[in-house]
Amino acid sequence: MATAPDFETYCQELFDHKTAFGKPEVLKGYRVLSCTQYILGPSCASYLAELGAEVIKIEAPRRGEPMRHTTPFNEPLLYPLSRWAPEAGTGLGFFGANPNEEFVSLDFHRPEAKQAMLELAAKTDVMVQNYRPGTFDRWGMGYQHFSKVNPRLVYQWLGGFGGWGPGRVRASYDILGQAQGGCFGITGEAADRGGTPSKHTIWLADYWGGMMAAVQVLAALYWRDTVSGQGTFIEYSQVHGVTRMLEYSLPLYGRYGVRRERWGNWDTELCVHGIIQCGKSSYPDSKNPQEAEVGYILVSAHHDEDFKKLCDVIGKKDLATTYAKHDDRVKAENQGTIYDALEAWAKDKTKEDVATLLDKAGILNQPVWNAKEVSEQPHWKLRGAVQWIDDPMFGDLHHQGPAFKMSETPPRIKWAFKPVGADNEKVYGRLLGWSKSKIAQMEEAEVI
Amino acid sequence: MINQGLVLTCTKCSTKNFLDPYPFWNFSGNTKCATCDTLYAVKFVKGQQVSGPTVSSGKADLLPGYAEDKNGAGIAGEGKIRPAPQARPDPFSGKQKQITQSVRGKPVSGRPVKKEDLVGSRARVIADLHKT
Numbered sequence: 001m002a003t004a005p006d007f008e009t010y011c012q013e014l015f016d017h018k019t020a021f022g023k024p025e026v027l028k029g030y031r032v033l034s035c036t037q038y039i040l041g042p043s044c045a046s047y048l049a050e051l052g053a054e055v056i057k058i059e060a061p062r063r064g065e066p067m068r069h070t071t072p073f074n075e076p077l078l079y080p081l082s083r084w085a086p087e088a089g090t091g092l093g094f095f096g097a098n099p100n101e102e103f104v105s106l107d108f109h110r111p112e113a114k115q116a117m118l119e120l121a122a123k124t125d126v127m128v129q130n131y132r133p134g135t136f137d138r139w140g141m142g143y144q145h146f147s148k149v150n151p152r153l154v155y156q157w158l159g160g161f162g163g164w165g166p167g168r169v170r171a172s173y174d175i176l177g178q179a180q181g182g183c184f185g186i187t188g189e190a191a192d193r194g195g196t197p198s199k200h201t202i203w204l205a206d207y208w209g210g211m212m213a214a215v216q217v218l219a220a221l222y223w224r225d226t227v228s229g230q231g232t233f234i235e236y237s238q239v240h241g242v243t244r245m246l247e248y249s250l251p252l253y254g255r256y257g258v259r260r261e262r263w264g265n266w267d268t269e270l271c272v273h274g275i276i277q278c279g280k281s282s283y284p285d286s287k288n289p290q291e292a293e294v295g296y297i298l299v300s301a302h303h304d305e306d307f308k309k310l311c312d313v314i315g316k317k318d319l320a321t322t323y324a325k326h327d328d329r330v331k332a333e334n335q336g337t338i339y340d341a342l343e344a345w346a347k348d349k350t351k352e353d354v355a356t357l358l359d360k361a362g363i364l365n366q367p368v369w370n371a372k373e374v375s376e377q378p379h380w381k382l383r384g385a386v387q388w389i390d391d392p393m394f395g396d397l398h399h400q401g402p403a404f405k406m407s408e409t410p411p412r413i414k415w416a417f418k419p420v421g422a423d424n425e426k427v428y429g430r431l432l433g434w435s436k437s438k439i440a441q442m443e444e445a446e447v448i
Numbered sequence: 449m450i451n452q453g454l455v456l457t458c459t460k461c462s463t464k465n466f467l468d469p470y471p472f473w474n475f476s477g478n479t480k481c482a483t484c485d486t487l488y489a490v491k492f493v494k495g496q497q498v499s500g501p502t503v504s505s506g507k508a509d510l511l512p513g514y515a516e517d518k519n520g521a522g523i524a525g526e527g528k529i530r531p532a533p534q535a536r537p538d539p540f541s542g543k544q545k546q547i548t549q550s551v552r553g554k555p556v557s558g559r560p561v562k563k564e565d566l567v568g569s570r571a572r573v574i575a576d577l578h579k580t
């Protein structure tokens with residue numbers, strides 16, 4: 001009997017992302033209409049696309065959805081917007097939430113669009129949209145309308161505040177969701193260090209919301225395909241999704257009336273367990289001004305013995321004596337003293353210098369990496385977390401891969417996105433039977 | 449108080465002029481309405497609008513990145529909105545640098561394209577590059 005390979009070898013062979021395209025896709029055969037914009041809705045659909053669903057993204061004719069124009073670096077020569085405006089570009093913010101999709105254009109306001117959408121919905125498993133509450137109902141494209149032509153349709157609506165209630169009729173954005181959902185109440189600087197809330201730079205409420213919605217879609221498909229045969233109308237609230245992430249903040253308030261506070265880059269429950277500044281740049285000779293900035297490193301030494309070792313490394317044995325007990329270290333006023341001492345020690349060091357010294361002492365640490373440093377890590381490349389893809393529209397592209405692995409049906413990135421309406425002929429011809437002349441006529445009338 | 453001023457709504461014709469934050473991040477000067485050409489003086493420091501918009505005179509220093517009329521229809525055309533940059537300036541020389549290869553030396557899009565180049569699910573320019 002052959003010896004089983006060790007776990008690392010077993011995993012590496014099983015999950016090698018280079019073999020993904022030779023394996024089946026778990027959602028192949030499911031069709032999704034994605035009438036989405038920005039990140040919340042698009043990311044939901046794109047997670048399904050990474051698993052093999054046929055996702056058709058429907059955007060406004062000519063200029064597409066707003067996310068194409070929301071971020072800088074929209075270089076037409078690299079990422080042209082559409083055949084109607086080849087001199088205009090798509091912003092880099094469109095990356096990350098639209099891979100593997102087919103792109104068609106349609107003006108939802110037009111009567112011809114309603115008919116086209118009814119015909120598409122009749123042949124679709126899932127519809128995802130994230131317009132304001134009731135907008136698609138007003139256009140005759142809500143679940144109430146589409147479920148009549150397709151009772152098996154799973155209809156995922158993602159909105160800011162839900163479909164009913166006094167606070168529902170507003171537009172929501174990631175930052176608004178984080179503010180109203182309670183996130184900013186606990187992220188940001190401590191009161192005695194400025195006290196300002198801190199917005200998460202990535203659109204966390206959107207990407208997290210999209211993932212939650214994708215899970216809901218899969219649950220509804222399970223219900224349809226193995227239990228009931230019926231579709232489902234799903235509502236996801238971006239704001240409530242943020243509140244869902246608040247950990248123990250609500251139980252704490254409910255039990256003791258204590259409002260959880262912002263505590264910056266430290267931890268309210270553990271000390272030392274936070275990020276410190278290192279005074280020297282990791283790239284002192286670089287001509288790039290971005291690389292002249294100082295570094296940061298996570299240090300974790302909250303157990304008594306680790307804290308004592310840390311104090312030895314930084315030459316402050318008195319701190320180990322004064323704050324020998326964790327109950328003393330974790331007090332707010334004492335955390336300030338300890339972290340100030342750590343930063344004073346790290347002032348003449350790079351984050352790599354600090355990491356070397358802490359590694360030698362057996363203390364958990366991690367330099368804070370930027371995009372360049374993440375991209376250069378062999379661990380990321382080997383596992384396909386960062387990969388080069390041969391994009392059929394844009395050529396060689398550096399892109400993040402799926403974060404999870406599946407042995408039999410791996411997720412994969414096929415392409416990043418396409419120009420507005422790139423698949424009009426393919427989708428309208430194949431699914432709706434439109435002739436070449438009808439497509440041209442619809443294009444001329446700016447319906448598509 | 450943070451005063452963002454991302455959208456400049458023209459007081460004369462109600463056009464929404466989008467002062468996109470990247471080029472307007474640190475800006476002091478005139479911009480103008482894409483519909484009626486009314487000039488406005490605005491000043492942004494690190495993305496915050498610190499003065500304006502006030503009706504001004506002279507010429508526009510920087511046009512809005514995008515504009516919509518009061519009915520929501522997009523406004524385009526030379527002299528109305530700022531054309532998108534064809535290539536990003538090199539951070540060291542300041543000159544526009546046309547990128548035709550990725551940092552690992554493989555072909556990327558990055559050439560001027562025409563309408564017919566963008567019809568279909570695969571860009572002709574990339575298909576052609578792979579042939580050479």
